[in-house]
Amino acid sequence: MLYYSGPVARLVDEFAKLPGIGAKTAQRLAFHILNSPPEAAQSLAKALVEVRQSIKRCSCCCNLTDEELCPICRDTTRNGKLLCIVEEPRDVIAMEKARGFRGYYHVLHGAISPMDGIGPENLTLKELLKRLQSDEIEEVILAANSDVEGETTALYLARLIKPLGIKVTRIAHGIPVGSDLEYADAMTLNKALEGRGEFG
Amino acid sequence: MKLYKLDAIILKSRDMREADKILTIYSIQRGKQRVVAHGAAKPTSRKRGAVQPFCYSSLMMHQGRELDSISQAELKEGFADLRVDLDRLTAAAYLAELTDNFVGEGEANQELFALLLSTLYLLAAGDVEMTLRAFEARLLLLAGLQPELNSCNHCGVPFKETKVWFGSEQGALLCQGCAAQEKKVAAFSRGTLEVMKTLYRFELTKLQQLKVSELLRKELNLLLRAYLEFHLEKRLKTIEFLDRLNKNRAQEGTNI
Numbered sequence: 001m002l003y004y005s006g007p008v009a010r011l012v013d014e015f016a017k018l019p020g021i022g023a024k025t026a027q028r029l030a031f032h033i034l035n036s037p038p039e040a041a042q043s044l045a046k047a048l049v050e051v052r053q054s055i056k057r058c059s060c061c062c063n064l065t066d067e068e069l070c071p072i073c074r075d076t077t078r079n080g081k082l083l084c085i086v087e088e089p090r091d092v093i094a095m096e097k098a099r100g101f102r103g104y105y106h107v108l109h110g111a112i113s114p115m116d117g118i119g120p121e122n123l124t125l126k127e128l129l130k131r132l133q134s135d136e137i138e139e140v141i142l143a144a145n146s147d148v149e150g151e152t153t154a155l156y157l158a159r160l161i162k163p164l165g166i167k168v169t170r171i172a173h174g175i176p177v178g179s180d181l182e183y184a185d186a187m188t189l190n191k192a193l194e195g196r197g198e199f200g
Numbered sequence: 201m202k203l204y205k206l207d208a209i210i211l212k213s214r215d216m217r218e219a220d221k222i223l224t225i226y227s228i229q230r231g232k233q234r235v236v237a238h239g240a241a242k243p244t245s246r247k248r249g250a251v252q253p254f255c256y257s258s259l260m261m262h263q264g265r266e267l268d269s270i271s272q273a274e275l276k277e278g279f280a281d282l283r284v285d286l287d288r289l290t291a292a293a294y295l296a297e298l299t300d301n302f303v304g305e306g307e308a309n310q311e312l313f314a315l316l317l318s319t320l321y322l323l324a325a326g327d328v329e330m331t332l333r334a335f336e337a338r339l340l341l342l343a344g345l346q347p348e349l350n351s352c353n354h355c356g357v358p359f360k361e362t363k364v365w366f367g368s369e370q371g372a373l374l375c376q377g378c379a380a381q382e383k384k385v386a387a388f389s390r391g392t393l394e395v396m397k398t399l400y401r402f403e404l405t406k407l408q409q410l411k412v413s414e415l416l417r418k419e420l421n422l423l424l425r426a427y428l429e430f431h432l433e434k435r436l437k438t439i440e441f442l443d444r445l446n447k448n449r450a451q452e453g454t455n456i
């Protein structure tokens with residue numbers, strides 16, 4: 001049982017709203033703050049407020065940034081013919097870390113999930129269509145996740161974009177590097193086979 | 201430590217914490233059930249491929265305190281053709297949402313399981329629209345809610361006119377006279393009722409042979425939807441996206 005009053009209870013409640021944080025962890029975090037010097041709490045509060053005030057969506061790719069245009073969209077050395085569409089900002093980070101892609105991105109901020117009532121209107125499709133009409137984009141690479149929502153999103157986007165005369169491709173799904181074939185499940189194995197490329 | 205085996209269709213998958221998923225499944229042994237798939241979001245998970253929505257899989261279950269968990273999963277049928285087509289994939293989502301909302305937990309029903317499984321096979325290859333209609337009609341039947349299609353639900357007189365009326369209050373069909381005394385009614389043609397009767401008569405695998413005009417398909421969709429929404433007391437979320445896809449197809453070439 002939790003018996004805290006006023007501010008402590010409120011802080012625990014706020015922490016418990018965060019993803020992956022249960023009641024116990026929320027309590028631990030709250031007491032950590034209470035046991036730290038006042039400056040620590042000040043600086044955390046300031047960081048929270050600032051991030052919310054200064055971070056917005058890039059006016060071009062919809063990724064999160066504190067400027068009008070994000071650093072990637074400002075980079076003129078990238079290949080403007082390639083546009084990679086991802087679900088979340090963290091997917092851009094993953095792609096950039098892998099360093100294999102030198103085109104531009106578009107962040108959807110979600111995936112279509114009809115069962116949850118999340119439709120195309122909840123994604124950044126208006127911004128995407130505007131880019132496709134004005135930019136010199138020749139190929140759109142659909143890098144939505146390979147779960148049902150990601151596939152639904154990719155199929156919907158393909159249907160939307162193909163009539164514009166732009167090449168649409170989907171990233172291949174297959175066997176993780178370094179893993180044994182025998183451990184792969186049937187669905188992954190078949191996907192890997194479908195997405196095979198010429199070799200040697 | 202209690203273990204048991206299930207032959208199940210995965211209806212829904214939700215993120216839990218970390219890499220765990222909560223699944224809603226429908227098995228031949230136990231009907232609808234919510235279970236945990238630990239680590240199913242990890243790339244190295246061996247069960248991941250078999251616990252995706254709309255998979256038919258053999259599951260080794262481990263009894264838990266609140267929810268039972270999947271200790272092993274083997275894919276029996278992944279319905280790959282379903283996953284490469286937007287209309288088929290969305291229809292499967294609708295099928296799953298409808299089943300999830302229509303049946304309670306822990307009521308095994310072998311007939312419903314068989315219906316679900318054969319509907320998934322048909323959705324992967326057959327006429328998507330008529331397959332969904334047949335599923336809806338049979339779902340009502342299996343739930344003991346088969347609609348009366350031959351006579352007025354209020355006065356009992358057999359239908360004679362070319363039109364019948366669905367009363368939203370009664371959740372049933374009415375004759376012209378009885379419908380005139382109701383506020384919320386929608387008209388349907390007798391032809392639509394005949395198609396619906398055929399859905400009950402025909403084997404699912406023969407649905408392909410059924411030739412139904414665009415108009416009757418539309419009416420049939422609305423009539424079955426009226427019945428289902430009367431019993432569900434709400435509209436399913438997938439319907440909005442499903443309708444949007446149908447509308448786009450009708451006006452081929454226009455986007456969004």
Ligand SMILES: [Zn+2]
Pocket residue numbers: 058059060061062063069070071072073074
């Ligand atoms: Zn940008």
Ligand SMILES: [Zn+2]
Pocket residue numbers: 352353354355356357374375376377378379
């Ligand atoms: Zn009557």
